Amino acid sequence: MEYIKFLPILEMCMEETISQKSKLCEAARITSSDIINRAEILHAVINRVKENLLAKTENVLEIEIKKMENREKELRTWISWLSAQTDISQQNLPCFKRGNNKEHNMHNGKKELLASLQRLCEIQHTSLYFKSGESITDTNIGSLFGTVQNFSITPPSPIRKVRRDTFPTIKVHCSSRFKCKGSSGNIHAIAPISVNEAWICCGWGSKEIQLYHTNGELLVSVTLDIPVDHIVSTKNGNVLISSYNGNSIWRLDEQLNVTLFANLSFIPRGMAVHPRTNELYVCGVERDGSRDDLLSLNRRHLIARFSADGTFISDITISPHDPHRLGLMNEDKVCFSDYGKNNKRQLVVMDKMGTVLCVYEGRHELENPFYPLGTQVDQYENIIVADWNNDCVHLLDKNGEFSQFLVDQESDIERPCSLGLDTDGHLWVGNATGHVHVFSYCTWL
Structure with missing residues (x-):
């Protein structure tokens, strides 16, 4: 070399x-x-x-x-x-x-x-x-x-990004497990910012995101004015937050200041950050807010792209697909967990023009219908998807073909719903009962 x-x-x-x-x-x-x-x-x-x-x-x-x-x-x-x-x-x-x-x-x-x-x-x-107050401690x-608080953000090494000569060894084992403080709700968003730390939102409808260490220690807590849907971290240390209650995305900087990142023409859901350009991809749905519109099958579903400073670049219409969580495979392909027609759940791989390249509908040996939620893509374009109904996590190759179950019921995972990949190849899995499992996912070098 x-x-x-x-x-x-x-x-x-x-x-x-x-x-x-x-x-x-x-x-x-x-x-x-x-x-x-x-x-x-x-x-x-x-x-x-x-x-x-x-x-x-x-x-x-x-x-x-x-x-x-x-x-x-x-x-x-x-x-x-x-x-x-x-x-x-x-x-x-x-x-x-x-x-x-x-x-x-x-x-x-x-x-x-x-x-x-x-x-x-x-x-x-x-x-x-004079009756004195509480004892002063x-x-x-x-x-x-x-208090004075600090935390570190360690983006993936640029050297790792240019190394394609060594394919990773995928070997999964649980390295830590903890329960989020004060809640038993589902963990619907995880955004790792370093090898040992990740922002987490626990409980649907929660306006709070919390920074946890892998040992379960709660490091920082931030309360926003909007209920959180999804969170992602960027390479410059910011955290971006989408909400189903409003057409906007918010930014949390390193000093924990919350500011508006972008106004949208649609309701945002899942997001993904491009590792090289720091551009943001957002999936969502346009609707006028009326009751009839909420039930309409003619709503426009889309994936939009924004620059690192929140400027709108472009979007594509992906209806009738109804995306929930999003993953970037490269400049030309994305994948997303899809709430399709007739409540059919699937994982869709699509090119930048909106053409469906492949659809993954789960494994026939599973007892329950496939229900994909959290979605991640590693640097080799492998797709990782959480299956709520079957208490497992699927690994697909870059063509959308099944490779293996990364996590199954033997790992004591109950209804996994969110995923995150940190800079050292650890897979964070959040479930429906407020628990987080951190798995050693692969060895990069």
């Missing part, structure tokens, strides 16, 4: 490394600024809470002191009056109401006197103290202040 041909790749990697160093320094500057701003916000909040508590303390003190001063004044008046009396008679009783019946008036006057004295002798004790302070 002439290794000199790798010189342009190494030079490109040098430029990328210098660029990444600059980006990391800028990210650190922004992070430090965010930390300082957060501290100022918390200090401002703490000061407001302090001032409110001090004001409340002062208000309670003012009210209670006034009550006590009034009581003190009343007590002085009674003490002075009683000290001057040698005999309490009808004529000089306070609060005495004169009337015709002197005995009755004297009796009532004495009762009023005793009631007033009893009231004065009932002293109310008012307490005032690094954990609960961290939840209020925030």
Whole structure:
């Protein structure tokens, strides 16, 4: 092999490394600024809470002191009056109401006197103290202040992309397994960003995507304003998110900022990123949103292509095929899991003009009808497709012919629905119960 041909790749990697160093320094500057701003916000909040508590303390003190001063004044008046009396008679009783019946008036006057004295002798004790909040620990302070988080994205080596002289050895075994936190819903999207990390969306209708390590540790969580359908990662570190609730695709950058990537004329579903050009392919359906249209067989199904910056390039109509998840085989071919007519499920391979090249309908020995969902294509154009109904994952060659079952019921997979391939040839499989299995898929070199 002439290794000199790798010189342009190494030079490109040098430029990328210098660029990444600059980006990391800028990210650190922004992070430090965010930390300082957060501290100022918390200090401002703490000061407001302090001032409110001090004001409340002062208000309670003012009210209670006034009550006590009034009581003190009343007590002085009674003490002075009683000290001057040698005999309490009808004529000089306070609060005495004169009337015709002197005995009755004297009796009532004495009762009023005793009631007033009893009231004065009932002293109310008012307490005032500060009740502190929860114990202050690094954990609960961290939840209020925030944390510094980082993660790495390792795109496939460009050298691997030019090596076609060695066909991979496909040998599958499970290297890890974990359950997504707080959910038992189906995992309908997985987007690996490195050898050990992948963004995952668990639970249909969820607006949250989470970054997991293969050991099951939840690293980062991001909540969006739209329910997530599919997610894919790009070689520049972004994550693209499609939603069935709206005609748009959103972008999550390395600093976890969410921005609009592209407005669409259709409802997006599955996506795939071209490994060389970083162009985005999106499958979906055009409809006007009416109830009649939702049931119509005349809706336009399509696959659209966008540049790396979200600019629309072109699309092809693929009706009556109804695509769910998408895989790129090369510049000329795509494959997709198809919800065809009469609810027939199949895997379709199609060229860039919309011509069907082959259709895979599953294996006759399977007990249940073929139900393809998650779809991936490796660098040798092998097609990997998850079969929900039969608890297995199929491997097809580049012509759409069956090669083997990569994963079956013996792997303890229950209703697999999403797939992802990471940079080191590991296959991530998500199922209907919130579990993720990571398999060693193949050895590239």
